[in-house]
Amino acid sequence: MKLWIKLALRELSGNRKFSLFFILNFSIGLVGFIALNSFNFSIQNHLKNNLKEILTADIAVYSPRPLNQKELNTIDKVLGNERQESHQVTFFSMISGNNLSRLAMVIAIDNKFPLYGKLVMEKNGQNLEDNSLPIKDNSLPQKKPSLPFAWISRDLAVTLNVKTGDTVRIGNMDFMIEDIVISSPGNSVTPVELAPSIYIDISNIEETGLTGFGSRIRYARYYRILPETTTDQVLMAKTIELRNSLAALFDGEPLVNVYNSEDVNRNLGRLFGYFTGYMGLVAIVALFLAGIGTSYLFRGYLNARLKEMAILKTLGARRIDTYFLMTLQVMILGFFSTVLSVAFSFVLLPFFPKVLKGLIPVNFEIAANPESLILASFLGTLGSVIFCLPLFVRIHFLKPLILLQGSDRSAGMHVNKIITKNNLLKISAFLPVSITFWILAVGQTRSFERGTFFLLSFAGVMLITGLTGTFLLSGIRFFSNTGNPILKIAFRNLYRHKFSFISCFVTIAMGAFLINVIPQIKNGIQDEISRPEGMKIPGFFLIDIQPEQLNELEIFLKARGVALDNASPMVRGRINKVNGVGFYDRFGSKNKKNITEDQNREKSRLNAREEGAGQGRFRRREFNFSWREKLDVSETIVKGKPLEDTPWNFHDDKPLEISLEEGFAERFHLEIGDIMLFDIQGIPLEGRVVNFRKVRWNSFQPNFFILFQKGVLDDAPCTYLASVPQMPASEKMPLQNAMAGKFPNISVLDVNQTVEQLLDITDRLTFSINFMAWLAIVAGLVVLFSIVRYETRTRSMEINLLKVLGAGFNDIIKITFVEFGFMGFSASLFAVILSLGCSYGISWLFFGNLWSFRWEYSLFSIFSITVISLFTVYFASRSVIMQKPVVLLKSA
Amino acid sequence: MKILQVKNLVKSYPQTSDNPLTVIFDTSFDVCQGETVAITGHSGSGKTTLMALLAGLDTPDSGSVMIRGEKLGKMDEDRLARFRAEWIGIIFQQFHLMPHLTAKENIMLPLEILKYKSEDIERRANRVLRQVGLDKRKDHLPSQLSGGESQRVAIARALVVEPSLLLADEPTGNLDTNTGEQVADLLFDLVDSSGMTMIVVTHNIELAARCRRNLKFEHGRLQAASMGN
């Protein structure tokens, strides 16, 4: 053992350049992955440690109406008296102040808020250090000022151009801004909100006059269980008990949701998982490309070591000893790669919060965590072995006989000859690499299907690239039949060194492919978001229009020269059953009262699919329903037949006809023909799914998941959604202010502003994903560098011979440049073409054909990759090219 | 005592055309303990092939090689490696030293692989180093040694385990005449003084002349050469 370690270290230190390249190359591949995972682990830890602050409670109960006495009694019974309690009501409303207006989230709190965490405010910042929340000492009602107080978020203060002491109006009531909120618990997770928040006292909500309009109000009760030492298990048990006891009060789906911090954890974890998942996949590709380079480097190294291993074998080393020796060397290098990449990742990590600002918790700090370090060293040491494993086949076939026969170079060639006959072994040696990447991909995407899909498409792209490379080689062979000696030599060099050409071609092309395909997809999405083709995005989107306001609003707008478009009624209700089984029961095993045959059938249908919207605890209890005279331009039926044109008759036995949005149907596993039981304001209704609609949500027109046949909802209490067409920017704010003044209950969403926010987010996401893609390119360049360096060295004889035969220094440079320039150019050109194809395909598959071609970026990438390749090649081959041919004599 | 028994050895190499190239035809011979045997023959006659078979580095098509009463063909690869390391020393034309180990480390290597005690290793290595006259150069890497010195290290490495059989394939083939003679002198001194059995393939007539027995490889068979003593 000691002997082999000594030998391993000796051989590595005897091959310093190789070791250095290996480490550099592999660590570049690792760094993105490690940085991303450190970030991931950090964020998970952060969430875990702050769950209660995020929820602001141990247990929260949410409902769309105030809880009744029966429900409150149940809570008392389950939670006991040892508890603190805080009440909250939230709803969206227009806030006006200083002649400006903005849709905001009104958070009405009591003086117990928050039970965990703290509000950080501008003025009272100093007092807060000792955790004495101002609201507890001088809570709003106690002060009895002339106007009630409000605390507004900084965002809102900026938008409305107000400061402390100014007045804002919510509904029918004026509030005085007492302070500006810098950060608040609960809101600190994802600060990007479509609506900024404003805090008022819960006792003032009635007076705003906004609660009566059936607008989307959420009533919340937060509980902090005493004593403080209550364990998480007890809290969990109480949560479940409360959930079940409250559910038992309801006939169908309960209106009340019970959450605890575990639910917050699961949901946020999923959110960040999605978000880092795609970056992770790109990081995997970078790692893979670096792996190709690593294994290429190792191939050269191993070939040089074969002779030594043969010597060791004649001296009595067993086959296993030789494996061990090489594995040890790779592991040592892998370990140092890890160390280096961890060091690199510390440089990278601080950029994550900057790039992702607004998407991650405000007070989040990245810390080195043991999990990611363990993952890193595991991946570094074992990963490098796994990459080099396919080459270990060479050791297997090594016979010390070669020592008697001929020169050193024949060792590798001798082994090559045997290996080419053993295709099965060769292929099976690649299994560990494939399996490792498969596991990584599944881990990153947190989904078996998506991970597998990724791996297969990746393998497909690799295969296409490899085949194209091979195809190019035969073309090159043809081209080498030219009179021009430089072209002739350059092209001949290319096809004579197939393995290195394919390796370079594949790595460069894959890197180039990545940096092209992601922006390409993004372009399409961005274009679509900002100006959907064939559709006009409206200027405003209006929510919560009361039926009796509809006429008045239309006249009001007409007077200002704008139309009210697409006014669509919206009725709230619940979905109780699908095919006889509780809507959410179909996903879990809750409430196993009496399972009928129907239920069994329904469950087995869903059993296979584990992932679904029904899984989370954040279940939607209420849905919006609408009906239409005719479909909007933004929606089309993709499956099934149109809804019946005649109004539905209550006295008919026939179920009413329903149209579902495609994605909604998929999420809740609904099929055409399914019978759904609804509860619309207490009235049970039975409907049958007759078609699926594709909806372009980015049209920002009123659209619904569920459309009913005409006539069903005529008498149900409803509100209206509508849109207002685009208008000059200068006219927008005055109109919005006027509407907010005249119709304070109508929420007005500035569509352009929302689009900008979305674009900002996609921009930052693509930036971070693209950064990973550039890592892949760098990995590819390191590969190129190492390959060129290795090739020019093994070819140095040839090069020097050319010099002796009269080729000038310039000729040699030209040959090298033609050779590798051609390689870089063809690889990036191919990559661009492939990326166009793929991005088109992806857009078509996932984003409904959103695709736009930006030739500038593609051209730039081809150009820059070719030039960078040439530079890399120049630096890699310089020393050999500059050599004086006299070495020919010396080395003889 | 017979240390090496070769019976009906046949070896051929597959060729691109159908009929294989048979290099060794039905060859049998024995070598006794303490004998020195020179094998001569023109280039391409099959000497190296024979050496490879004797060292167990290659397998014959038929026939057997028996060393110290054990058939090489019966051993699996690892057993053979162990056996070879213990009983057979091999000296190559191209020296084949480990490039990143010093002269002394190269010599110690076979003992370390065979897991000798470290005092033993040290003692034996120092002794052989002295015997081949390289104690002054023991810390040099192969790249810092001349051809003759390298071959002396290789000889020391082959002898340090005190094998029963020493196989040398053109040990002076890569050296100039003078150096070759010195190396040959050294080799014979060491072999003679230890009573070791040696089979040496050589073009060097003087080297062959110093061997007790001379064999010539011709047309795939070994024949006693006329020029022995």
Ligand SMILES: Nc1ncnc2c1ncn2[C@@H]1O[C@H](COP(=O)(O)OP(=O)(O)O)[C@@H](O)[C@H]1O
């Ligand atoms: N691995 C091999 N495959 C095919 N032919 C071989 C191989 N090794 C040796 N030969 C052929 O066998 C013959 C004997 O080779 P060798 O034993 O090396 O001769 P010598 O050592 O006497 O010069 C030569 O003709 C050589 O070309």
Ligand SMILES: [Mg+2]
């Ligand atoms: Mg020979």
